[in-house]
Amino acid sequence: MEYKFISWNVNGLRAVMGKNFMEAFNSLNADFFCLQETKLQAGQIEMDLPGYHQYWNYRPKKKATQEPRFLRSTSH
16 A cells, blocks of 8 residues: 655745645545645644544744644545
8 A cells, every 4th residue: 555645844824825735635535635834833834634533732932933734544
């Protein structure tokens, strides 16, 4: 079985959300989707990603790197 893994340095997730991020996310159709440099703190964004489990880890320092991971559910 093959898996598709995407790693994307977004340099600010809120900024790319307004630049067709969701369209790109859906068209890439990845099994594992990892983001770097989201520049978010807990509660700043909600993402509706049906079929994916979301794992967010926030850093205590505001300028530190946050790296959420979205893993496709095995029932797809």
